[in-house]
Amino acid sequence: MNAPSTGLAPPKDAARAGVEPTPDSFWISLRYFNLYRIMVAALFLAASLYYEASLNLGSHGLERFRTICMWYLAFGIVFHVLLRHLRDRFNLQLSLHVALDVVAITLLMHASGGLRSGLGVMLLISLIGAALVAPRRLTYLYAAMATIALLLEQTYWTLVNDAPIADYLQPGLLAIGCFASAGITNWLAQRVTANERLARQRGRELETQVRVNQRVIQEMHEGVVVLDRDGRVLQHNPQAQRLLGMDALRGAELARLVPGFARVWKAWRESGADQSPSADVSVRAREVRLRLLEAGTEDDVTVLSVEDLSRSREQAQQLKLAALGRLTANIAHEIRNPLSAISHAAELLAEEKRERDRVRLSRIINDNTRRLERLVADVLQLNRRDRASPELVHLNSWLVEFLEEYVTNESVPPERFVLESDRDCRVKFDREHLRQVLWNLLRNAVRYSPAVARSIRIVLGGYADQVELSVIDAGPGVSPADQGNLFEPFFTTDSKGTGLGLYLARELCAANGAWLEYVEDGPGAHFRIRCTEARGA
Numbered sequence: 001m002n003a004p005s006t007g008l009a010p011p012k013d014a015a016r017a018g019v020e021p022t023p024d025s026f027w028i029s030l031r032y033f034n035l036y037r038i039m040v041a042a043l044f045l046a047a048s049l050y051y052e053a054s055l056n057l058g059s060h061g062l063e064r065f066r067t068i069c070m071w072y073l074a075f076g077i078v079f080h081v082l083l084r085h086l087r088d089r090f091n092l093q094l095s096l097h098v099a100l101d102v103v104a105i106t107l108l109m110h111a112s113g114g115l116r117s118g119l120g121v122m123l124l125i126s127l128i129g130a131a132l133v134a135p136r137r138l139t140y141l142y143a144a145m146a147t148i149a150l151l152l153e154q155t156y157w158t159l160v161n162d163a164p165i166a167d168y169l170q171p172g173l174l175a176i177g178c179f180a181s182a183g184i185t186n187w188l189a190q191r192v193t194a195n196e197r198l199a200r201q202r203g204r205e206l207e208t209q210v211r212v213n214q215r216v217i218q219e220m221h222e223g224v225v226v227l228d229r230d231g232r233v234l235q236h237n238p239q240a241q242r243l244l245g246m247d248a249l250r251g252a253e254l255a256r257l258v259p260g261f262a263r264v265w266k267a268w269r270e271s272g273a274d275q276s277p278s279a280d281v282s283v284r285a286r287e288v289r290l291r292l293l294e295a296g297t298e299d300d301v302t303v304l305s306v307e308d309l310s311r312s313r314e315q316a317q318q319l320k321l322a323a324l325g326r327l328t329a330n331i332a333h334e335i336r337n338p339l340s341a342i343s344h345a346a347e348l349l350a351e352e353k354r355e356r357d358r359v360r361l362s363r364i365i366n367d368n369t370r371r372l373e374r375l376v377a378d379v380l381q382l383n384r385r386d387r388a389s390p391e392l393v394h395l396n397s398w399l400v401e402f403l404e405e406y407v408t409n410e411s412v413p414p415e416r417f418v419l420e421s422d423r424d425c426r427v428k429f430d431r432e433h434l435r436q437v438l439w440n441l442l443r444n445a446v447r448y449s450p451a452v453a454r455s456i457r458i459v460l461g462g463y464a465d466q467v468e469l470s471v472i473d474a475g476p477g478v479s480p481a482d483q484g485n486l487f488e489p490f491f492t493t494d495s496k497g498t499g500l501g502l503y504l505a506r507e508l509c510a511a512n513g514a515w516l517e518y519v520e521d522g523p524g525a526h527f528r529i530r531c532t533e534a535r536g537a
Contacts, residue, residue, distance in 0.1 A: 022090040025196075026133045030094060031083050033129045037101065038076035040122070044108065045069035058111050065111040072104040094134055098142045101126035106149040114157050115167070120150060120174050127178055131185040139186040140179065147175035223288075223306030231255050231265050234301060243288050243306045254304070258283055261290060268292045268302070280309060338368035390428040390512055392534055395460055395469065396421055398431075402438060403458070412446055415453040421460040425467045426534045433508040437516065440501040441471040441527050448525065449473035462533065469529040470519070477525045478518060486518055 048058050048066050058065025079097060086093075102123065109119040123146045131139045150171040157163040217224050223240025225233055233249045241249055246257060255262035260281040278291040287309040292302055345364040348357075399419060407414045442456070449455040455474040462468045478486060489503040502516075509516040514531035 023193075026090060027083070027087060029129075029133050030090070030097065031080070034076055034079050034083060034097060036129070037097070038073060038080065041069050041073035041076055041104075045073060056112060056117055057108075059117070060113045061111040065108060068104060068107045068111060072100070072108075075100050075104075090133075091135070091138060094130060095138065095142075098126060098130045099145065102142075102145050102149050106153055110153055110156070114153060114163075115150070115170050115174070120171070123150070123174075124177060124181055127182040128185045131182045132189045134186065136186055136190070139182050143175075143178045143182040146178045150175055150178075221308070223308075225249070225254065225304040225306060227254060227302045227304055229300045229302075240304075240306050243286065243308055244283055245286065258290070264290060264292065286310065335372065338372050341365075341368045389430050391431060393427055393429050393431060393434065395425045395427060395467070398434075399458060399460065402435060406439065406442055410443070410446070413451075413453075416446070416449075416451065417442075417456050417458060418454045419458045419460075423461060425460060425462065427467055427514075427531050428534045429512045429514065429531065430508075433512055437505040437508050437529065438469075438471070440505050444501065444527075445471055445473035445475070445525065448475035450475070462530075465533045465535065467531050467533045469531075470526060471528075472522065472526045473524045475524050477520075477523060480520075483518060483520065487516070 044057060045066060047055055048062060048069065051057070052062060079093070079100075082093065105119055105122045105126070109115065109117055112119055127139075127142055127146055130142050134142065151168075154163070154168055154171045158165065158167070217237045220237070221239065223243045224237045225240045226235040228234055231254055233252050233254055236249045241247075244258065246252070249257075255265055258281060260279055264279045278289055280287065280289050282288075289305075289307040289309050291305040291307070293305060294302065342365050345361045345368075349361040349365070399421075403414070403417055403419060406412070407417070442458075445456045452474075457470075457472045459470040459472060460468075461470075487502050487506045489500055506516040509529060509531075512531070514529055516527065516529050519526040519528050
């Protein structure tokens with residue numbers, strides 16, 4: 001049976017055989033245990049040589065006692081050499097050590113007059129020492145070996161020297177002590193070993209986490225500074241030193257180095273660190289944002305985040321330019337087709353003499369002109385999405401008025417719509433933006449749903465402080481392949497559409513703190529607007 005593992009890296013042979021390695025602490029304990037054995041053997045030998053039989057050591061055979069001590073000492077020295085050069089088969093070596101102790105102490109006890117010599121207590125020390133590092137089964141095996149030796153020793157005195165049967169009480173009690181002390185010691189040692197293994201594992205995990213955190217902090221684009229309660233720098237990463245433009249930060253008082261930081265730091269300390277204030281300051285011609293964060297430690301330290309605003313603005317500008325480039329390319333592509341159709345129809349119209357064909361060509365020109373007009377109108381809406389003027393809107397009454405306006409302007413039978421509401425909702429939303437979003441959703445629903453009664457549902461509901469406004473039609477819905485592109489600009493499945501309707505609808509919702517999404521929960525299309533309910537207004 002193998003000794004408990006502590007998670008150390010196993011040798012190649014042990015790993016190949018699937019055997020867990022013996023901890024180094026066990027080998028060290030066995031070495032000290034053997035040094036104790038050498039000292040005991042040497043002490044007994046010296047005492048027998050100096051005091052002879054006056055200490056009751058070797059009273060039944062002094063020469064035999066000295067011989068056993070010498071052999072005991074010799075074996076202890078051999079074991080010490082083996083422990084220094086042979087770090088393998090721990091359980092076998094431990095068992096040999098314990099067997100030597102049991103045999104040697106029993107023989108020394110026999111040469112000293114049996115159990116009345118008091119040497120039987122030495123067996124307890126050996127068993128307790130072995131129980132600290134031995135597996136549980138071996139621990140009880142060692143206790144059984146000591147018990148057998150004690151009983152055999154007492155039996156010898158009973159048979160040969162006619163010792164009374166009542167003398168078995170002492171070896172019996174000592175045997176019980178052997179099992180009890182070995183078992184309790186081993187149980188405690190197992191708990192200590194388990195705790196040590198857990199502590200070592202947690203230590204490795206903590207060390208790994210610390211190294212990963214240090215690596216991330218070192219490589220991150222933002223600066224990180226750790227401040228003490230007086231605002232002095234305890235730690236920082238290289239990025240913070242570069243952003244703040246300081247040669248030496250550690251130990252410096254940041255309020256004196258960074259203009260405008262003293263005010264933020266004072267407000268932070270007075271507020272009890274309940275908030276995370278930030279300030280945009282200029283440090284050596286560089287715009288940076290400083291943000292204070294509570295570290296949540298008992299040392300009362302504060303984490304300061306230093307963000308390079310110029311870099312963030314450059315990235316935002318690059319994203320805007322990239323989006324503008326894609327938008328311009330899409331607009332050019334969308335305009336090219338109608339212009340080409342108009343140009344071709346105009347050339348044919350100049351040559352065509354039949355009235356019927358002239359009417360058809362004129363209709364083509366008018367249709368493509370209106371398509372261009374819708375495209376231009378939608379593009380102009382892109383510039384207005386940030387001009388939101390939110391106001392309080394009572395959705396229940398507003399939806400009724402809006403639906404009446406829609407069916408009148410779009411010439412759609414009102415029977416096709418059904419309005420469902422289970423709560424009285426009020427939201428902060430730009431009325432014109434909400435009108436454009438819902439108008440676009442209803443126009444798509446009318447286009448793709450069957451022209452029957454109650455084919456389009458407008459559902460108002462929600463939960464907690466969330467309001468959900470849904471437009472659900474009875475049409476075929478959106479295919480899974482097209483759902484990922486629904487809100488992309490210029491994506492459309494209608495040959496006459498511009499592909500900007502849903503994109504603009506989501507942008508207008510975002511400008512008002514709302515979210516437009518497609519929900520796949522039925523056979524038809526389901527578009528849902530989610531926003532926060534306005535309370536106390």
